[in-house]
Amino acid sequence: MGDEEGRSAIQTFVRMIPTILVFLYLAVVRYPGIFAFRRGKTSREDYFLASRSLGNWVFLLSLFGTNMTAFAILGSSGLAYQRGIGVYGLMASASGFVIPLTIFFIGTRLWALGKKFGHMTQVQYFRDRWECSAIGTLIFALTAAMLVPYIIIGVMGGGQTLEALSTIMGSDGQPQMFEVMRNGQTVLAHRHWISYEAGGGLVALVVMSYVFFGGMRGTAWVNTFQTVLFLCFGTLAFILVGHNLGGFDKLVEALAANPKTALLLTRQRIPVEEFFSYTFIPLSSIMFPHIAIMCMTAKKASAFKKTVIFYPLCIMLIWVPSVFLGVLAAGQFPGLTAGESDDVILRLLTEHTHTIVAGVLGAAIMACVMASDSQILALCTMFTEDVFAYYGGKKKFGETAQVWTGRAFVVGVTLLAYLMAIEHLANVRGCSCYFVDLDPRWVKKVLANRQFEVARAYMDHVVDQAITILKHRRVSALFTTPKLLETLSEKINLYEAGVRDVFCGGTSMMPQCVRFLIEEVLENRIGFAPTYGNTLMGLAASRPLRPEAQFSITYYAPQPRAVLRIVNPDQTDQLRHYGEWGRVELTTLTKEFFMPRFLGRDEAIRREPCALYPWDGVGDVRPFGAMEKQIIEGVY
Amino acid sequence: MKKWLLVLLVLTVYLLHQDCWNWKKTEPLVFGFLPIGLAYHVGYSVLAAFMMALLVRFAWPKELDDMEWEDPVAPQAPSRPAKGEAPVHESATSGSPGGGR
Numbered sequence: 001m002g003d004e005e006g007r008s009a010i011q012t013f014v015r016m017i018p019t020i021l022v023f024l025y026l027a028v029v030r031y032p033g034i035f036a037f038r039r040g041k042t043s044r045e046d047y048f049l050a051s052r053s054l055g056n057w058v059f060l061l062s063l064f065g066t067n068m069t070a071f072a073i074l075g076s077s078g079l080a081y082q083r084g085i086g087v088y089g090l091m092a093s094a095s096g097f098v099i100p101l102t103i104f105f106i107g108t109r110l111w112a113l114g115k116k117f118g119h120m121t122q123v124q125y126f127r128d129r130w131e132c133s134a135i136g137t138l139i140f141a142l143t144a145a146m147l148v149p150y151i152i153i154g155v156m157g158g159g160q161t162l163e164a165l166s167t168i169m170g171s172d173g174q175p176q177m178f179e180v181m182r183n184g185q186t187v188l189a190h191r192h193w194i195s196y197e198a199g200g201g202l203v204a205l206v207v208m209s210y211v212f213f214g215g216m217r218g219t220a221w222v223n224t225f226q227t228v229l230f231l232c233f234g235t236l237a238f239i240l241v242g243h244n245l246g247g248f249d250k251l252v253e254a255l256a257a258n259p260k261t262a263l264l265l266t267r268q269r270i271p272v273e274e275f276f277s278y279t280f281i282p283l284s285s286i287m288f289p290h291i292a293i294m295c296m297t298a299k300k301a302s303a304f305k306k307t308v309i310f311y312p313l314c315i316m317l318i319w320v321p322s323v324f325l326g327v328l329a330a331g332q333f334p335g336l337t338a339g340e341s342d343d344v345i346l347r348l349l350t351e352h353t354h355t356i357v358a359g360v361l362g363a364a365i366m367a368c369v370m371a372s373d374s375q376i377l378a379l380c381t382m383f384t385e386d387v388f389a390y391y392g393g394k395k396k397f398g399e400t401a402q403v404w405t406g407r408a409f410v411v412g413v414t415l416l417a418y419l420m421a422i423e424h425l426a427n428v429r430g431c432s433c434y435f436v437d438l439d440p441r442w443v444k445k446v447l448a449n450r451q452f453e454v455a456r457a458y459m460d461h462v463v464d465q466a467i468t469i470l471k472h473r474r475v476s477a478l479f480t481t482p483k484l485l486e487t488l489s490e491k492i493n494l495y496e497a498g499v500r501d502v503f504c505g506g507t508s509m510m511p512q513c514v515r516f517l518i519e520e521v522l523e524n525r526i527g528f529a530p531t532y533g534n535t536l537m538g539l540a541a542s543r544p545l546r547p548e549a550q551f552s553i554t555y556y557a558p559q560p561r562a563v564l565r566i567v568n569p570d571q572t573d574q575l576r577h578y579g580e581w582g583r584v585e586l587t588t589l590t591k592e593f594f595m596p597r598f599l600g601r602d603e604a605i606r607r608e609p610c611a612l613y614p615w616d617g618v619g620d621v622r623p624f625g626a627m628e629k630q631i632i633e634g635v636y
Numbered sequence: 637m638k639k640w641l642l643v644l645l646v647l648t649v650y651l652l653h654q655d656c657w658n659w660k661k662t663e664p665l666v667f668g669f670l671p672i673g674l675a676y677h678v679g680y681s682v683l684a685a686f687m688m689a690l691l692v693r694f695a696w697p698k699e700l701d702d703m704e705w706e707d708p709v710a711p712q713a714p715s716r717p718a719k720g721e722a723p724v725h726e727s728a729t730s731g732s733p734g735g736g737r
Contacts (some may be wrong), residue, residue, distance in 0.1 A: 085674040093677040094653055097684035101646070104691055112700055248669035256662055265662040265671040276654055301700035308688045316681035324674065 019166040019193050021359030026206045032221035034213050044389075047215035047403045048120055048381040049297050058224050059303040063103075063294050064314045065223030066374040068230070073322050074157055078342035080326030086267035087326070090278050092319035096312035098282035104308045106286045107295040111304070114296040122292045123386040133390075140386045143289045147375045148420075151413065154372025155421040158203025159196040164346040165362040166193035200421050207373045208414040211380075212407050216297060219373045229363070231317055237349060237361040238321035244352045245328070255331050264327045290378035372417070380409045434473060436465045463487050470497045479531075481506040482513055489521045501527035505539075508622035511551040518551070530555070532621055536588050536595060537562040543610050543617065552620055556613035563587045564618050566606035572599060576606045583624055600624070642695055649687045653680060 045051055054062065080087040110125065119125050122143070127136035168191045194202075210218045242248045255261040263269055285291055298304060322345060329344035336344065349358045384406040389395075397405075446454045463484065469475065470492055478499050480488070485504055488494065494502075502522060509517075509530060518528050532555040533539035540555040540562075557564040566582035568574040576582035584600040603624045607617035658673045666675035 085671055088674055089653065089655075089677040089680075093680045093684070096681045097649060097653070097687070100684070100688045101691075104688065108697060108700055242669075249665070252665060252669045252671070262662070265673075267659050267673050272654075272656065272659070279650070279653060301697075305692045305696070309685055309692060312681045312684035312688065316678060320674070320678055324670075 017355045017359050019162075019359070021356070022162060022165055022363050025363035026202065029222050029225065030206060030209050032210060032214060032218050032225065034210070035218075035221075044384070044399055044402050044406075045120070046217070047406060048377070048385070049293070050215070050217035050220060052115060052297055053299045054220055054297045054303065055299055056303045056306050058220055059298050060307040060310055060314075061227040062220035062223035062374075063291070063307055064311060065227035066290050066294050068227065068318060073230075073318070074160065074342050074345065076319060076322045077326030077329065077345040078338070080264075080323040081330050081336065081341040081344050082338055083269040084264035084266060085323060085327055086270040086275065088319055088323040089267070090270055090275055092315050092323070093312075094279040095282040095285070096315035098279065099285045099315075100308035100311040102283060102286040103295065103304060103311070107292075108301060108304050110286075110292055110295050111298055111301065120293065120296060121382050121385050122287070122289060123382060127390075136386055136390070140382055143287075143382065144379055147289060147379050148413075148417070150375045151372045151379070151417040152420045154207070154375070155200045155204050155414075155417050159198075159200030159421065160343060161346065161362065162194045162199025162202065163192045163196045164343045165350065165358070166199075167191070167350060168193065197422055201418060204414050204418040204421075207376065208410060211373050211377050211414075212410050215403075215406075216293075216377060216381075219377050220294075220297065222373065227314070231314070233361050233363075234318060234321055236357070237353065238325065240353050240357060241325060241328075241348050245332070248324075248328075251328050251331060255327070258331070260334070261330050264330055288378075289382055290374040293378050293381055294374065376410055376413055376417075379413055380406045383409050432473075434469045434475065436462055436469070438462050459484075459487065463491065467492050470494075470499070474498050477501045477503065479503040479505075482509055482517060483507070485517060486521055494521075495523065495525050499526055501529060503529045503531050505531035505533065508620075509553060510620060510622070511553075514545070514551040514553060518545075532618075534600075536598065537564070537586055540564065540618075541613070543612065554607040554610075554617040554619040555621065556610075556615065556617045557586075559613075559615050561588070561590050563589070563615075565616065566604055566618060567599075569603070569624070572597070578606050578608050581605055584618055584621065639695070642691065645687060645690065649683060652683070653677075655680075 043051075076087055076091065079091075083090075110119075110122075113119055113125060117124075117128065119128070123136040123140050126139055127133060210222055214221070242251070245251055252265065256265055267275070286295075325345050325348055326341075329341070329348055333344060333347060346362070349361050353361065384402050388405050389402055443455055443458055446452075446458070466480075466484070466488055470488075476498055478485070478488075478494070478501070480502065482504055485502060504517065514528075514530070518524060522528055528545070530542040530553045531539050532542070538558045538561065540557045543549075543554045543556065545551065545553070555564075563586070565585045565587075566576045566580070567585045568576060569583040572583070572585065581603055582605075584602040584604050586595075586598045586600050588595040588598070601624055602621050604618035604621040607619040609615050609617070655673075655676050658676050661673060662671045664672055666672065670678070
């Protein structure tokens with residue numbers, strides 16, 4: 001192996017360090033579960049409540065870790081990116097006071113009652129308190145419905161975190177950009193060593209394994225380890241990111257000086273009423289089964305004393321850096337939408353800290369993201385206690401069978417959560433796509449043979465399929481040709497069917513056709529985005545239509561990957577002047593393919609650059625030679 | 637400490653969360669970088685911890701500590717009855733060791 005290859009291999013290894021460290025972390029956290037399995041007994045009390053024996057610090061850190069979900073880290077920074085510093089007061093400082101209050105007044109009593117009467121879940125408490133079986137079953141169903149989304153979010157957070165941390169970096173330390181197809185368009189995007197699906201699957205597997213083996217004891221140990229890890233390295237991340245970006249004071253000054261970000265340093269993006277109403281939300285926390293069940297695991301009542309005192313401080317240590325970094329990210333990565341801003345904290349880490357530090361901190365973030373373990377265990381405890389045992393399963397099969405039923409339930413719930421997290425992918429990526437195939441060459445053929453009836457029947461066939469989809473699925477964006485759009489609008493009210501934007505392309509669209517589509521077909525209520533493209537170029541976007549353009553469309557190629565020029569058809573090395581007709585010439589230059597000066601099938605007017613696209617555009621595109629002879633454009 | 641004073645303190649701390657006076661303010665920047673709206677709530681979290689310490693000191697349900705002395709080693713909890721079975725212990729409605737009701 002040559003020196004260059006050796007260096008390249010080392011560089012690749014260095015870039016993969018964050019991913020390797022996260023894998024290492026995932027391997028390590030399995031051990032507390034396995035160790036707890038060896039140490040534990042096979043009784044239900046031991047598996048589900050660790051024999052009510054958790055000590056003071058383990059109780060504090062695991063109870064706190066239980067409440068720290070993917071949202072606390074990723075969601076809070078994403079929300080702060082959008083709404084500013086007020087997110088801390090809105091969601092954290094109120095919780096830091098109200099949650100300890102509920103633990104102090106309700107959690108301690110739940111613990112005492114549980115210890116005296118053997119309660120392991122809230123359902124048992126309610127069944128005893130009201131001497132009513134149905135109320136318990138109802139509460140089980142409601143709390144299960146409440147927990148499942150949390151578990152899914154945990155798996156999704158794991159997938160997103162691993163994906164973001166395993167972004168493929170270039171030799172300059174910046175994320176490499178690759179051309180990918182997204183929603184039918186070639187765009188530049190990052191690539192990752194580990195996909196969202198694989199990352200989510202891996203996290204689900206790890207969580208499942210230590211909950212499966214360790215039960216409550218394993219989960220509490222892992223939660224304690226995770227919370228300590230995050231508290232230590234989260235603080236380190238905060239300091240390092242600030243230092244590497246030139247100091248917090250300068251960053252805040254820059255944000256305050258920019259009118260677009262200045263409001264983020266105040267609370268003006270949060271209405272006063274909303275801010276007040278959020279103080280009531282933490283009152284519900286004690287009703288979360290994983291919190292209530294965790295309250296029953298304390299060895300002594302005194303464990304609650306440290307917990308309620310240190311809880312607000314733990315909240316502060318985790319949320320303040322997350323919220324503050326989210327606000328700072330608005331100055332570093334402007335223009336992200338609500339969903340996109342969820343990984344800003346990971347972006348800050350990967351782009352502004354050393355590779356090894358980013359890896360360790362990524363593992364720490366992963367620790368918080370994996371808080372779904374307690375929810376899985378809580379759901380499993382409730383199922384086995386309140387359904388399996390209550391309806392006679394324990395009496396029939398014994399206590400060991402009950403514990404193994406719980407373990408089987410852990411596997412089932414984790415699998416279900418993973419599948420639902422993957423199903424959610426369509427929403428993460430944008431939306432579901434529905435396609436109707438059509439064969440334009442066939443239509444061209446029948447039109448050339450003057451078989452107009454056949455062409456009409458084929459068109460009806462295509463339109464019928466599209467209408468079936470529009471009637472039975474929620475479609476908000478339509479990608480079609482002008483002629484099909486017109487026909488569709490004759491058969492269905494597109495606006496009432498939910499369509500809000502139309503991408504239109506495939507054939508020439510002269511100004512009168514564009515005016516007709518916008519004003520008559522779409523009734524000025526649905527957005528209209530003309531597109532022009534082919535497999536060699538990708539899609540050229542059109543300049544926003546303005547009144548002064550008189551409905552004349554101008555397209556701009558996706559430079560620098562593709563360049564369009566308007567040349568003299570008789571002497572193709574000569575460019576046409578602005579406003580003159582000429583033949584469209586395409587040059588493609590991507591990493592994979594170089595094709596210089598290919599003369600296309602179209603002609604167009606050379607248009608001037610605009611602010612949005614500072615390079616030449618092509619206007620009123622039509623088939624080459626359309627003025628001399630009639631050209632069949634098919635269904636199109 | 638008097639119970640009514642503790643209740644008043646808890647309510648005051650709860651209301652102090654609504655710091656309307658900081659709504660539109662960025663400055664002063666605490667430590668040179670923390671906007672006042674965020675710094676206030678950092679202080680609020682510390683105050684919440686202090687308030688909880690006061691509650692633990694002056695309003696702790698002592699009967700829970702007594703319960704530990706009665707039963708210092710974690711016992712095997714009584715088995716829960718299945719549906720249709722008679723409870724093996726007294727009903728939870730008959731009294732709470734925590735003194736909550």
